[in-house]
Amino acid sequence: MLTVGDTFPEFQLQATVSNDLNTAFVDLNNKSYPGKWLCVFFYPKDFTFVCPTEITAFGALNAQFNDRDCQILTGSIDSEFVHLAWRRDHKDLGTLPFPMLADIKRELTSALGILDKATGVAKRATFLVDPEGIIRFVDVTDMSVGRNPQEVLRVLDALQTDELCPCNWKQGESTLKAA
Template sequence: MLSVGAKFPAFNLKGVVSNDINNAFVDLNEKSYAGKWLVVFAWPKDFTFVCPTEIAEFGKLNSEFNDRDTQVLGLSTDSEFVHLAWRQHKEELNSLPFPMLADIKRELSDALGILDPVEGVAQRATFIVDPEGIIRFVMVTDLSVGRNVKEVIRVLDALQTDELCPCNWQKGQDTIKVA
């Protein structure tokens, strides 16, 4: 699995950005949000149980990511048509404010090293990528355990200080000053 300090891989994927079949799909790549921080989070499968709780929470907190000049990108190995159907079917996903990337060929998931060896789907992984395309944070949980979106925001805040941040640091608190 790619880790902190590695370059985020190049990709070219379909993203689902609305529920209207006429304008639901856009082509996105690693340059689509040049100069921004990225939070890329992967989930195992659409139409499951833990995944929509996380996706909906990223959606609810999207303005907090926007406030930090950060673009959220969701990712799974399902097709763009499955993503669209899920958005249309699941009320809490209807108006997601970020793209759902379709990694149907599993190329990005494979390049990131997050394909689950047993299930063959993307693991529940989160990457924070800086504006230069360098991975600055990685978290992976078991397929059965949802992540904490507020913790992703806390880590993003800490990374954006470009300073030393102690355990449990929160935005607005003092950072560590080395004498």
């Protein structure tokens, strides 16, 4: 699995960005958001139970990520059409403010090393990628445990200080000074 300090892999994927079939799909790649941080999180499958709780929680924080020049992307091994159907079906996903990547060939999940060998789906993995394409944070949880988007935002804040941040540091608090 790729980790902190590694370069995020190049990708070219279809993404679902709306519920309107005429405008629902766009092509995205790792250069689609120049100069921005990326928060890329993967989940196992559409039409499941833990996944929409995470996706909607990230959606609720989307403006805060945008305020930090960070674009959220989510994805799974489902197709763009399955993403569209899920957005239309699930009341909490209809107005999702960020793209849903369709890694149906499993190229990006394989390059990242997060494809679960037993099930063939993406592990529940989160990556914060700096504007130069370097992975600065990785988190992977068990398939049955949802992640904490507030913690991902807190880590992004800490990374963007370029300073030493103590345990449980929050934006606005003092950072550490090396003696």
